[in-house]
Amino acid sequence: MTDRPVRVRFAPSPTGYLHIGSARSALFNWLYARHSDGKFILRIEDTDQKRLVEDALDDFAAGLRWLGCQWDEGPEVGGDYGPYFQSQRLSVYRQWADWLVEHGHAYRCYCSEERLGRVREEQTAAKEQTGYDRHCRYLTPEQRAQHEATGDPYVIRLAVEPLDGSTTFHDAIRGAITFEHSLLQDAVLLKSDGWPTYHLAAVVDDHFMQISHIMRSDEWLSSAPLGVLLYQAFGWEQPVWAHLPVILNPNGKGKMSKRHAVGADGKSIPVLLKDYIADGYLPEAMANFLANVGWNLDGSTEVFTPEQAIAAFDISAINPSPAAFPYDKLVWLNGVYIRQLDDDDLYQRLLPFVARGAGLSVEAMAGRPELRPAVPLIKERIKTLAEAAPMLDYFFVDGLLAYPDPQALIGEKMSTAQTVEALHGSAAALASLANFDKDSIEACLRAQAEMLGLKIRQLLHVVRVALTGAKVSPPLFATIVSLGRERALARLAAAAKAVE
Numbered sequence: 137m138t139d140r141p142v143r144v145r146f147a148p149s150p151t152g153y154l155h156i157g158s159a160r161s162a163l164f165n166w167l168y169a170r171h172s173d174g175k176f177i178l179r180i181e182d183t184d185q186k187r188l189v190e191d192a193l194d195d196f197a198a199g200l201r202w203l204g205c206q207w208d209e210g211p212e213v214g215g216d217y218g219p220y221f222q223s224q225r226l227s228v229y230r231q232w233a234d235w236l237v238e239h240g241h242a243y244r245c246y247c248s249e250e251r252l253g254r255v256r257e258e259q260t261a262a263k264e265q266t267g268y269d270r271h272c273r274y275l276t277p278e279q280r281a282q283h284e285a286t287g288d289p290y291v292i293r294l295a296v297e298p299l300d301g302s303t304t305f306h307d308a309i310r311g312a313i314t315f316e317h318s319l320l321q322d323a324v325l326l327k328s329d330g331w332p333t334y335h336l337a338a339v340v341d342d343h344f345m346q347i348s349h350i351m352r353s354d355e356w357l358s359s360a361p362l363g364v365l366l367y368q369a370f371g372w373e374q375p376v377w378a379h380l381p382v383i384l385n386p387n388g389k390g391k392m393s394k395r396h397a398v399g400a401d402g403k404s405i406p407v408l409l410k411d412y413i414a415d416g417y418l419p420e421a422m423a424n425f426l427a428n429v430g431w432n433l434d435g436s437t438e439v440f441t442p443e444q445a446i447a448a449f450d451i452s453a454i455n456p457s458p459a460a461f462p463y464d465k466l467v468w469l470n471g472v473y474i475r476q477l478d479d480d481d482l483y484q485r486l487l488p489f490v491a492r493g494a495g496l497s498v499e500a501m502a503g504r505p506e507l508r509p510a511v512p513l514i515k516e517r518i519k520t521l522a523e524a525a526p527m528l529d530y531f532f533v534d535g536l537l538a539y540p541d542p543q544a545l546i547g548e549k550m551s552t553a554q555t556v557e558a559l560h561g562s563a564a565a566l567a568s569l570a571n572f573d574k575d576s577i578e579a580c581l582r583a584q585a586e587m588l589g590l591k592i593r594q595l596l597h598v599v600r601v602a603l604t605g606a607k608v609s610p611p612l613f614a615t616i617v618s619l620g621r622e623r624a625l626a627r628l629a630a631a632a633k634a635v636e
Contacts, residue, residue: 138376140348142174146200146207147338147352149181150192154199154409155394156461157353157383160426164380165351166205167427167442167449177345178210181338182223183331199409202419203426204442217345222337229332232340232370233292233325241297241369242325244290245272246283267321268293292326294335296365305364308349308378308451315361323362335359339366347375351451354379378451381430384460392461405463416489416521417466421473425466430459438465439472471519479511486511486524493525494532506531509618513610530604531619542634545601547594552635558588558598559632563625572621574613581613602631 146162148154169176178200182188197212209215219225236242245268252268259266273295275283283290296317304314325336332340342350350363357379367374383392386405397407406412412422423442427433431454433440474482491501501507507528514527546555565584569576585595600612603624609615616624 138348138373140346140373142169142172143177143346143348144169144174144351145177145179145342145345145347146205147179147181147341148192148196149184150189150196151184151187152189152394153192153195156407156409156412156426157392159199159203159409159422160383160429161351161353161380162200162205163203163423163426164431164449164454166207167445168349168351168451169208170446171449174348175208176205177215177217177347178207178213178220179341179345180211180221181334182221183334183337185223185331195410199413202413203409203423204419222332222341225337225341226330226332228344229326229337229340230330233332233336236294236325236369237292239369240295242292242294243273243275243322244280244283245293245322245324246275246288246290247272270322273322289328291324291328293322294325294362294365294369296320296322303361303364303368305360305374305377307360308376309381309454310354310379310456313357313360320361320365335362335366339363339370342375343367343370343372349376349378349451351378351380354382354456376451378454379456380454381456381458383429384458386461386463388460391458397461405461414522416523417470418473418485418521421466421470424473425469428465429461430455439469467519474518474521475515477515479508479515482515483508483511486521489521490525490528490532493529496532501532504532506618510610510615513614513618517610526606527610530606530609544607545598545631545635547590547598550590550594550598554588554590555598556632556635558584558590558595559602559628559635561588562595562599563628563632566616566621566628567625569621572617574617577616578613598631599628603627 144165146158146165148158166176168174178196180193180196193211200207207213209217210220233242237244247268251271255269255271256266259269272290273293299317302314302316304312307313323335324333326332341347360377360379363377364374384390385392385398387398387402389398392407395407397405406415409422420442424440424445427440427445427449428438431449433444433448437444477485486507487501488498490507491498494501496504510528510531514524517527518524545559546552547558550558561584562581565580566572566577569580581595581599582592585592588595596612597607599616600609601607603609603612603616603619619627
């Protein structure tokens, strides 16, 4: 380990939107920074200019803030170790790539793409390991001078040294890791256009930004040896390495990809954080859930606060084995968090979702009186905020509900005539109530069912569909109160007319 002040980083490439696995990596880094009174840095590794997604940075920033992982240094915040965009640090990479060449730890490679292609073809035909054959590593001074004199383009490659033997480094999650030098390539560090590869840029930035711990996906484990060798070549103190386990599909079959994931039931599930936000998941629930994917608070507690996670978080307690993404548990956990909200808080969070379902602006929805009284009716029934919209859309239909299929109004084992009679009778009974409250409405409709010779569930089905347009709704008697007498009577009358 290290006794340096803790400085960790999340360093995404803006070639796509924030993936749920990357969000977990960011969360772990943030938790460790807060646990250690350290700093959490956001760095943008935008060296792949051809694949940049225009609004990816906005997506990263919005997603991290939604999750509660506010960075201490980086874009929009600043800091003493910027710039925090790799595209703005090209001169730094050139300086240190040249330093490696001057000190014999790297070399200029003038091989053309055509030659590299021929080498690969020959290696494949000979059933040898493919890779660069180190041709330019052994050029004579005269040959190098000739290339320089003619201005031949070149890349700068790391000179792996020694070519035999092995190197061992310690991973805080996985323990000692040994790699054989004979299996390593002389990787490109600086491309011919002056842009760095990940190997060089990450090491240079991590050193000069004083990153103490590198906590990243174990997909980067294969490149760790090059990082170790670069730190040794520069003579810099190495950070603590910690490679996080990949996240598997919920069905446990294969890694959760950047574009597609398969649930335990075989159906697709979202892989981008923005899709979970749009689907109505709470940030508190998502942070709690992601912290539990590969790590746990105490082995048994499933619901915990960020403060509890910060106090307990320990890198060495991260499980190195790949972890399946338990999507069903996220759905359950989100429902738990929804039920813990007070009604006013839940109302504010529901506004944009119900407004979107009703085709209204949030401002217009906030001015409608129906939503707030309906919140307690659905609180126990929803597991995401988005589920509220179809349960409540009947509140916000302008005019009377349309009945595209009047047959849906017909009660179980009831004729058309019986259904019309039930609708008119229920409307008359509700109109006569002195007190339009839940208990009075329930007693009224039970008496009406008995008078008509119907089972209560038969009558309630007819009334429910007439008032809400759906066979399932929040508790019916409270729903009628929320609709109000005038709207309830008008909808019962419209339903009767549609069936007749």
